[in-house]
Amino acid sequence: MKRFPLNRRTLLKGLGAAVALPTLDAMLNSHGTAYADGAPVPKRFATFFFGNGVILSRWRPAATGPSWSLTEELAPLVNVKSYVNVVSGYKIKIPNLRGHHTGAAGILSGYPFIALPPGGAPYNSKFGGPSVDQIAADAIGTTTTFPSIQIAVSKRLTRGEGPTLQFISHRGPDSPLPQEFNPAALFSRLFASFTAHDPTDPRDRLRASVLDAVKEDTRRLQAKLGASDRARLDAHLESINEVRSRILALPPVLTSSCVLPDPPTEDNHDIGGIEQLESVSRVMSDLLALAWACDLTRVASYQFSGSVGSTVYSAIGQTDGEHSLTHDAQRQNDVHAAVVYVMNRFAYLLEKLKASQEGSGNLLDNSCILFSSDVCEGLVHSITDYPILVVGRAGGFFKYPGIHHRSMTSDNTSDVLLTCLRAVGANVDSVGSEGGLSTALSTGIIA
Amino acid sequence: MASLLSCFGKSTATQFTTAPPTSPEDPILQRPFEAATLNIRALLSWQYRNAVRDLLGPAAAEVVTPPPDTTVNGWDAIGAAQLSLSATSVDKYESSGQQAAEIAMNDAGARDSILGCVPQSSSDPQCMNAFVAQFGRRAWRRPLSADEQNSWASVGNGAAAAYGDFYKGAAFVIAGLLQSPNFLYQIEIGEADPTSPGRLRLTGNELATRLSFFLTGSTPSEELMSAAERGELESAEGIRLWAETLVNQPGSREAMAHFFDELFQLRDLSQMSKDPVAFPSFGPALASAMRDETQHLLDSLVWDQDGDFRRFFDADYTFVNQDLAALYGVAVPPMCDGFARVTLPADSLRGGFLGQAAFLALMAHPTTSSPTLRGKFVREKLLCQNIPPPPPNVDTNLPNTEGMTTRQKLLAHRQNPSCASCHVLMDDIGLGLENFDAIGQFRTTDSGQPIDASSALDDLGSFTGARELGALLAAQPQLTECLTRNLFRAATGHVDTLGESAPLNQVHASFAASGFSFKNALVETAASEAFRFGAAQAASSQ
Numbered sequence: 011m012k013r014f015p016l017n018r019r020t021l022l023k024g025l026g027a028a029v030a031l032p033t034l035d036a037m038l039n040s041h042g043t044a045y046a047d048g049a050p051v052p053k054r055f056a057t058f059f060f061g062n063g064v065i066l067s068r069w070r071p072a073a074t075g076p077s078w079s080l081t082e083e084l085a086p087l088v089n090v091k092s093y094v095n096v097v098s099g100y101k102i103k104i105p106n107l108r109g110h111h112t113g114a115a116g117i118l119s120g121y122p123f124i125a126l127p128p129g130g131a132p133y134n135s136k137f138g139g140p141s142v143d144q145i146a147a148d149a150i151g152t153t154t155t156f157p158s159i160q161i162a163v164s165k166r167l168t169r170g171e172g173p174t175l176q177f178i179s180h181r182g183p184d185s186p187l188p189q190e191f192n193p194a195a196l197f198s199r200l201f202a203s204f205t206a207h208d209p210t211d212p213r214d215r216l217r218a219s220v221l222d223a224v225k226e227d228t229r230r231l232q233a234k235l236g237a238s239d240r241a242r243l244d245a246h247l248e249s250i251n252e253v254r255s256r257i258l259a260l261p262p263v264l265t266s267s268c269v270l271p272d273p274p275t276e277d278n279h280d281i282g283g284i285e286q287l288e289s290v291s292r293v294m295s296d297l298l299a300l301a302w303a304c305d306l307t308r309v310a311s312y313q314f315s316g317s318v319g320s321t322v323y324s325a326i327g328q329t330d331g332e333h334s335l336t337h338d339a340q341r342q343n344d345v346h347a348a349v350v351y352v353m354n355r356f357a358y359l360l361e362k363l364k365a366s367q368e369g370s371g372n373l374l375d376n377s378c379i380l381f382s383s384d385v386c387e388g389l390v391h392s393i394t395d396y397p398i399l400v401v402g403r404a405g406g407f408f409k410y411p412g413i414h415h416r417s418m419t420s421d422n423t424s425d426v427l428l429t430c431l432r433a434v435g436a437n438v439d440s441v442g443s444e445g446g447l448s449t450a451l452s453t454g455i456i457a
Numbered sequence: 458m459a460s461l462l463s464c465f466g467k468s469t470a471t472q473f474t475t476a477p478p479t480s481p482e483d484p485i486l487q488r489p490f491e492a493a494t495l496n497i498r499a500l501l502s503w504q505y506r507n508a509v510r511d512l513l514g515p516a517a518a519e520v521v522t523p524p525p526d527t528t529v530n531g532w533d534a535i536g537a538a539q540l541s542l543s544a545t546s547v548d549k550y551e552s553s554g555q556q557a558a559e560i561a562m563n564d565a566g567a568r569d570s571i572l573g574c575v576p577q578s579s580s581d582p583q584c585m586n587a588f589v590a591q592f593g594r595r596a597w598r599r600p601l602s603a604d605e606q607n608s609w610a611s612v613g614n615g616a617a618a619a620y621g622d623f624y625k626g627a628a629f630v631i632a633g634l635l636q637s638p639n640f641l642y643q644i645e646i647g648e649a650d651p652t653s654p655g656r657l658r659l660t661g662n663e664l665a666t667r668l669s670f671f672l673t674g675s676t677p678s679e680e681l682m683s684a685a686e687r688g689e690l691e692s693a694e695g696i697r698l699w700a701e702t703l704v705n706q707p708g709s710r711e712a713m714a715h716f717f718d719e720l721f722q723l724r725d726l727s728q729m730s731k732d733p734v735a736f737p738s739f740g741p742a743l744a745s746a747m748r749d750e751t752q753h754l755l756d757s758l759v760w761d762q763d764g765d766f767r768r769f770f771d772a773d774y775t776f777v778n779q780d781l782a783a784l785y786g787v788a789v790p791p792m793c794d795g796f797a798r799v800t801l802p803a804d805s806l807r808g809g810f811l812g813q814a815a816f817l818a819l820m821a822h823p824t825t826s827s828p829t830l831r832g833k834f835v836r837e838k839l840l841c842q843n844i845p846p847p848p849p850n851v852d853t854n855l856p857n858t859e860g861m862t863t864r865q866k867l868l869a870h871r872q873n874p875s876c877a878s879c880h881v882l883m884d885d886i887g888l889g890l891e892n893f894d895a896i897g898q899f900r901t902t903d904s905g906q907p908i909d910a911s912s913a914l915d916d917l918g919s920f921t922g923a924r925e926l927g928a929l930l931a932a933q934p935q936l937t938e939c940l941t942r943n944l945f946r947a948a949t950g951h952v953d954t955l956g957e958s959a960p961l962n963q964v965h966a967s968f969a970a971s972g973f974s975f976k977n978a979l980v981e982t983a984a985s986e987a988f989r990f991g992a993a994q995a996a997s998s999q
Binding site for chain 1: 494496497524525527528529530531532535539540541542543544545546547548551555602604605608609612615616619620629632633636637638639644646722725728729730731732733734735739740741744822823824837838841842843844846847849858859939942946952953954993994995996997998
C-alpha cells in the first residue's frame with residue numbers, strides 16, 4: 011500500500027479526477043515544513059549528467075569556503091548560486107582501467123565497472139552495481155507512481171561499448187534503465203493517469219489481473235531455469251509489479267504547483283540533421299519539475315549528453331562532435347563553450363525548480379541534485395579533482411548559501427554520493443565497493 | 458601478426474582470453490566441441506513486431522511499440538540474452554499487447570480465424586478453451602501446460618463476463634499471452650541428448666523457434682512447428698532441409714538486412730552529424746541513400762546472384778541514386794529516379810563496401826576523416842580482432858597541428874610509444890583511405906597538401922584505396938571466418954566460445970567450399986552442432 015501522501019488521493023477519488031483540489035499549501039503545517047499530519051515534505055533526488063568533462067581552470071572557483079565566486083563555466087548558475095555547493099579535489103577511486111568507463115561508473119555508482127571479455131568482439135562494459143539514483147529510488151521512491159524516471163536529451167550516445175557508456179541509471183549490472191528521449195512520450199507516460207476513467211469500466215482491473223497471470227507464468231518458468239536467468243526474471247517480476255501498481259494508481263492531485271499543462275509537441279526529432287537540444291531540454295526540465303510538484307516521482311536521472319557522446323552544439327556555431335573536440339588540444343575553447351552551453355541548460359532546470367512553490371519554500375529547498383560528468387577533463391581522461399556540484403538544500407541538510415568545499419586529500423567521490431543519499435533520507439551506511447567504497451560523509455557541505 | 462601480439466603484450470588493461478585462433482592447423486581447433494550455456498533471450502524489437510504481425514495481422518503490428526534493443530559486444534541479440542527488462546520496457550509491452558489485441562478482436566472479418574472457433578454466446582468456455590490452446594501454442598511456440606491453459610482460460614472467461622462480450626474477453630487473453638515471458642523470450646532449456654549423454658540438445662520447439670527467428674526474423678510457422686514436433690529437426694540433415702526452405706522465403710531477406718544493418722552499423726547513419734558548412738550536400742536524405750546503397754549491393758550479391766560474398770569488399774560496381782551519383786562523380790541513367798547499378802572506372806580507388814559512403818562517412822568525424830575509426834572497424838568488425846583499450850590516462854595533447862594533414866597528425870601520435878603500438882594497427886588501414894573525406898567524397902588534398910594514400914600493413918600487405926584494401930581483405934580467411942562468427946553471435950545471442958571453434962570452423966569450411974555463398978553460411982550455421990546443442994546454466998549462483 012502507498013503510505014504517502016496523506017489522504018490527498020483518497021480525497022480526490024471521492025471528488026472525481028477532473029476537480030482541482032485545494033493547493034498543497036493548505037495541507038501543510040503553519041511553518042510549511044511538514045504536512046498537517048506530521049509527515050515530512052518529501053525530498054527529491056536527481057543526477058544530472060553530461061559527457062566529456064569540463065575545462066578545470068575555467069570551472070573551479072579560486073576561493074574556497076563561503077566566499078567563492080562564479081567562474082566562467084559556473085556563471086550561468088547566477089540566479090541559483092546560493093543553492094549550489096561546489097565540490098572539488100575529490101578523486102574517482104575505482105580501478106582506472108579505461109577512460110570514460112571509469113569516470114561514468116565511479117561517479118554514478120562507486121562500483122568498479124565490469125569489463126566484458128570481448129573474445130573477438132568490440133570492448134564493452136557494464137556497471138558493477140546500482141547507480142546512486144536507484145539506491146535513492148529504493149529508499150524514497152517506493153510510495154510514488156514512478157519509483158524514478160530517466161530523462162535524456164542528446165541522442166548522440168556511444169552505443170557500441172556497452173551499458174556503462176549508454177545509460178546513467180542502473181539497478182545492477184544486468185539492469186540498465188532505458189532513458190526517455192522524447193518529451194511528448196514522457197508527458198503521456200507521466201500524466202496518462204490524469205485522464206479520468208469511467209469507474210464502471212473494468213478495464214484497469216482486468217489489465218491488472220492479466221499481469222497477475224503473467225506473474226504466475228514467470229514464476230512457473232523460473233522453476234525450470236538456472237540461477238542467472240532466474241535473477242533476470244526476478245527483475246522482470248519487479249518491473250511487472252511496478253507497472254501493475256501504476257495501472258491501479260489514482261490520478262495525481264492538482265495543486266498550485268501541480269497544474270496539468272497542454273501536452274508538449276516537442277518529440278526530439280532532428281531538424282535538418284540537427285538536434286534541438288535547447289527545446290528538448292526545456293520541455294524535459296519543465297516535466298521533471300512538474301513530476302516532482304505532482305509527486306509522481308521523487309527520483310530522476312537526467313542525461314543531457316552521453317559519455318564519449320558525439321553531441322554537436324550547433325546552437326553555438328559548432329560543427330564537430332563533443333568527444334572528438336575534447337581530444338584536440340587546439341579546440342579546448344570549443345569544449346569550454348560547450349560546457350557553458352550545458353550549464354545554461356542546467357541553470358534552466360534549477361531555476362524552474364526554484365520557481366515551483368512548495369509550502370513556504372520551493373522544490374529546490376527540498377531536493378538534492380548531483381551534477382557531474384564521466385571525466386574531469388576530456389583531453390586526458392583525468393579522474394582526479396573531479397567536477398561535482400551538489401545543488402539544493404534537501405530540506406536544510408546542505409549548507410545554505412552553498413560553499414566551495416575542496417578536499418586537500420583527494421577524498422573519494424563516493425563520499426559525495428553517500429552524502430547525497432543521506433541528505434534525501436536514504437538510510438544507507440555505504441556506497442560502492444573496492445576502492446570506490448565509501449562509508450564517510452562529505453561533512454564540509456553539510457549544514 | 459607480430460605487431461598484433463606486441464600490441465596485446467603492452468596493454469595495461471585487463472587481459473582477456475584471446476580470440477579463438479583462426480589458423481586451421483592450430484591445435485586449439487582440435488579440441489572437441491563444447492556447447493555454450495543456454496540463456497533466455499528477449500525478442501528483438503523488430504522480431505517482436507514481426508511475430509505480432511504473423512499472429513494477429515499487419516494492422517496489429519502497426520500499433521505496437523516494443524522497447525528499443527541494447528547492444529552488448531556488438532550485437533542486440535547478446536544484450537537481449539543478458540539484460541533484464543525494466544519497468545519502462547514492461548510498460549511498453551503491456552500497452553502494445555493491449556492495443557494489438559484490441560485491433561485484432563475489433564476486426565470482425567478476421568477475428569474468428571484467430572480464435573479458431575466461433576463463440577456461440579458472450580460466454581462460451583468451450584471456445585475460450587480451444588482458442589487459448591491453439592493461439593497459445595502459436596504465440597508461445599509450444600503447447601501450453603494444463604496449469605497455463607487453466608490460468609489463461611480463466612482470465613478470458615472472467616473478462617468476457619465482465620464485459621458481456623466474448624471478443625473483449627479474448628482480447629485480454631491475447632494481450633496477456635503477448636506479455637508472458639513465454640512469448641517475450643526465446644526460451645531455451647534443452648533436453649537430454651540421447652546420442653551423447655551429459656549434453657543437452659534444444660527441443661524441437663526450441664530449435665524451430667531459434668531457426669525461424671534467425672532465418673526469417675519471426676515466429677515459426679505452423680508447418681515448421683509441426684515438423685519440429687514430428688522430429689524433423691533432430692538431425693543436421695533435417696535442419697539443413699528446413700533452413701534451405703526458410704532462406705528462400707521473403708522474410709529471410711528482411712532478417713538479413715537487419716543483420717547487415719547491425720554488423721556494418723548502417724542504422725547509425727540516421728544519427729550521424731556532419732558539418733553543414735563543409736558538407737552542404739549532406740542531410741538525412743543522403744544519409745538514408747548511403748544505407749540503401751550498401752543494402753543494394755548486399756541484396757544483389759546475396760539474393761539476386763547468390764554469388765561470392767567476398768566481392769562485397771572489392772566489387773567494381775555499386776548502386777547509386779542521383780544524390781550518391783553526384784557525391785561520387787559518376788553518371789547515372791538520366792531518367793532514373795531510384796537506384797541504378799553503375800560500374801566504377803577501372804582506375805577508381807572506390808570499390809566494395811570500404812569505398813562506399815556509408816562506411817567512409819560513419820567512420821569519420823563531422824568535419825574530418827578518421828583513419829583510426831576506419832581501421833578500428835576493419836579490425837574489430839570485419840576481422841574479429843581485439844583492439845585493446847587506450848591507456849586510461851592517455852595524453853592526446855599534440856604539438857600545434859595547425860595546417861597538418863590527418864596523416865601528419867596521426868604520425869605525430871606515434872611519437873608516444875604507448876599509443877603507437879595499437880594505433881599502427883588501426884591507422885595504417887585508414888591512412889590508405891585518405892582520398893575519401895568525412896562524407897566519402899573523393900579528394901586529392903587535405904589541409905591544402907596533396908594526399909599520400911599509400912599504406913603498408915604487416916599482416917595484410919600494401920595498398921592504396923578502398924578497392925585494393927578490399928581485395929587484400931578478401932584474400933584473408935579471417936574475413937569470412939569473422940563473418941560466420943558474427944552470424945553465429947547474432948543468431949544465438951552470445952560471443953562464440955573456444956569450445957565452439959570446431960563446429961564454427963566446419964561452417965566456414967563449407968562456406969568456402971560453396972564459393973562463399975552467404976545462403977550456404979546461413980544454412981550451415983543452422984545445421985552446426987553449435988547451433989543445435991547447449992549446456993545448462995548453473996542451478997544456483999554459488
